[in-house]
Amino acid sequence: MTLTELARLGFADLGAAGEGVAEVPAERIGNFAHVADPDQALRLLRGLLDSAPDAVAPLLADDAATLRLLRVLGASSGLGDFLIHHPEQLTVLRERMTALPDAGEIRATLMAAVGDAQGEAGWNAMRVAYRRELTRLAAWDLEQPEGLQVVDRVAAGLADLAAAALDAALALARAASRFPPDQVAATRLAIIGMGKAGARELNYLSDVDVIFVAGGSDPDGDHPVVSDERAVEIGTRLAMDTMRAIHELAVEPPLWEVDANLRPEGKDGALVRSLDSHLAYYERWAKSWEFQALLKARAMAGDLELGERYVDRVAPMVWSSASRENFVESVQQMRERVTAHIPPDEVDVQLKLGPGGLRDVEFTIQLLQLVHGQTDPEVRQRATLDALIALAERGYIGRVEAAEFGKDYRFLRLLEHRIQLSRLRRTHLMPRDPDALRALARGSGLATTSDALVEAWQRTKHAVRSLHERLFYRPLLSAVAGLPGDGFALTSAQAEARLAAIGFRDPRGALHHIAALTQGVSRRAQIQRNLLPVMLAWFAEGADPDLGLLAFRRLSDDLGETYWFLRMLRDSSGAARRLTSVLSGSRFVGVLFERIPEAAAWLESDGELRPRPLSELLAETAATVARHSGDVDAAALALRTARRREVLRLALGAIIGMVTIEELGVALSDITTAILTGALGLVHRWGDGIEFGIVAMGRYGGEELGFGSDADIVYVYRPAGASDEEAQQRAETIVKELKRLTEDMRLPLDLDLGLRPEGKNGAVVRSLESYRAYYRRWSLTWEAQALLRARAAVGDPDLLGVFEELADEVRYPASISVADVREVKRIKARVEAERLPQAADPARHLKLGRGSLSDVEWFVQLLQLQHAAAVPTLRTTSTLRALDAAVAAELVPAADAAKLRAAWIIASRARSAMTLWTAKTADVLPTDRQQLEGVARLLEYPPGGAAGLEEDYLRTTRLARHVFERRFYGERK
Known part of the structure; x- marks a missing residue:
């Protein structure tokens, strides 16, 4: 083949490839294009051809078998080395496996391989059989068109294979035991799978976390053969020998580390305990993290009946652990400690422990499970993806977020699988070597180039970290975890008394609202059932819980099944609590929410609760007027709606503490200026015979408005082509229209003209010259005082500038008598x-x-x-x-x-x-x-x-x- 053709197949070392492919049947060379690392596959294939050509020949005679072999060799030098040392095991690749074997089949295969062998010979036989099955599983995995879709099935198969190895190792330990055979037979030893082994989501090369439980037996029902104390003694020896069979040095390399450090007291504790001893420890001494670990506990190997009893007995403690004081915070702190202890040179390449890694997904899901699993058995799942599905179905996490988390978790697990499979080494680090990255991209099917793979990984990390931070630190978790044991029994006989006790003045009415919010099988009802126990406690902290709950019901009715509202309440950092605060503390807000319910979304972002600058308000006003240029009343309605919206924004910000009283005064004045600008633009345009202006007075002029303040103003005009009489009539028409267009029954805008010359007896609008003549001749001291807060606000700038100059002459006298x-x-x-x-x-x-x-x-x-x-x-x-x-x-x-x-x-x-x-x-x-x-x-x-x-x-x-x-x-x- 030409070098160009070899390069197209994916070879990097073209010289070695050109020489090596000569030994491969020409019709099979094209298969290298579908291999993670063609150079590695070719090198290992040549090794097999050199050492066992007869074992390889049947595979090379079949195109599908050749491709199967090359995929394994190109993906895993570890399995390639195994096949070179045991070419007789190549037969496992001759036929395509249509489905993974179940746990029973795998166990039978390994037990048969051990047979009557003892000691190290048994170890070696078990290890060869294990790696044969591992090769079969890897071949099935590598030929799947969508590796992401089967990563959980592969992980479950690996866990079943590990369980079978433990059973075979335990059988060898029993056969070699020096204790009396009848006592060994009567000793029950359960191996509890923990972590990924317990959840059936094991990696290609993980430590297998276990806990050992021993017990005596009474086969005849008359006299126990061994007591629990004796069983623990014998079981300890059996457990040690089981572990040795798996990971002690022998002719065949060790399989993986059997890690028993999750047992009570860790490394310092007894390797084996009786069931009662385990329970006594968990009831009295266990820490929160130990219950989190026990979430995945499974009877994995050994005496499954004893193992199931262990799991059943610890489960109530696991699912009540979240009620411990500061449980949520302790889990959050533990995750942070894990991140903090990553070596600095590994942080950026950690698939498992680093920010945006697998642990972010797993810790988030486990925390959600432990908190909500206190009362909801449906979320008590061991496997991460199963738990994620259950959490989404039960409404504890959004379906979109669950789908995103699931996709990202599969992505990271597939990378981890391919990296570990490469050399059958326990690692969670993304490779830095360009060739290794290239092989990883080809072998995972996640990207076409190494650069594209790294880019996709970085995107995934960012998405995972972002969602982790939003869910893992949601305030709702601590609140739910801290509810009393009956905190979810909203319809219990004691509910009415309890509502009264926490501050509801109309508990019967509150129960009616609760029923309306939670009845039915809709997703909204499900999420409300999850949220309300906590939100009720938050409403009770407000000044008027009944008002808050009523307003919340109305808001929920308005927003219906709106996705963002339900997600915000459940996931946002503090938005739900903020909502309870504003609804139970302000009728004003409740009234405005009835017209603008979508404004609840602002509670999710501090920036949305800050006042908008006048320039933005005026730009929006101009766009509104332009959009409705043919319909004055429609434009006025839009302007009034915009005013309500911005006042509601300020009300929320003020209640939450985002807006000071000084900022509020300016912002409310700006909102008033914006609506007056829009309304004036609808009724007065250049060329209509006059110039017209609105001068802010009083608190409006001082930019010191509060909620409910009148807007003190005076109107001024100047003829610009019209006669004096026509100009006056035109000005009066403008004033009348301004009042009509800004009138709002929901949020009144009182345009107060009481500070005009001559007060209530004076003309509602005057010309500039009329003001000038009046102030020069008749002005009283109180009118000069009123002008101290006169400020040009809306209208023709030249006119307003001249008016301010006139006002300065009156309000800033050279001297005052x-x-x-x-x-x-x-x-x-x-x-x-x-x-x-x-x-x-x-x-x-x-x-x-x-x-x-x-x-x-x-x-x-x-x-x-x-x-x-x-x-x-x-x-x-x-x-x-x-x-x-x-x-x-x-x-x-x-x-x-x-x-x-x-x-x-x-x-x-x-x-x-x-x-x-x-x-x-x-x-x-x-x-x-x-x-x-x-x-x-x-x-x-x-x-x-x-x-x-x-x-x-x-x-x-x-x-x-x-x-x-x-x-x-x-x-x-």
């Missing part, structure tokens, strides 16, 4: 006396009370009127920024300013919290303890924090009032 200062103080005193609602407690009114918002704002505004002309930093519409500027200008001592700031913040926070809690605007700190508790919880006070909030508010505002009286009124008060 003593009479005007006295007038400000007089009006403030009058506001306190006349505007405070009748019977309202001045100490509890958040807006007009002593030391509350109005005290701080009037004090700051007086400073601005007096000093802003000389101190430019005071020229700001923000109360807090102006207060900071006053401190910097040494107009107010920092200590006094801190007291005023604290009062303004706690009053502003409480005012917004009142709206969130009740879905109504209110200005008086409640005296009702339940209502006060709801507000306190929103302000991040602990349960029972109502008194703490009350005390903090009264103390903070009292201190602020002292500062206000001393510095605003002087010594008069």
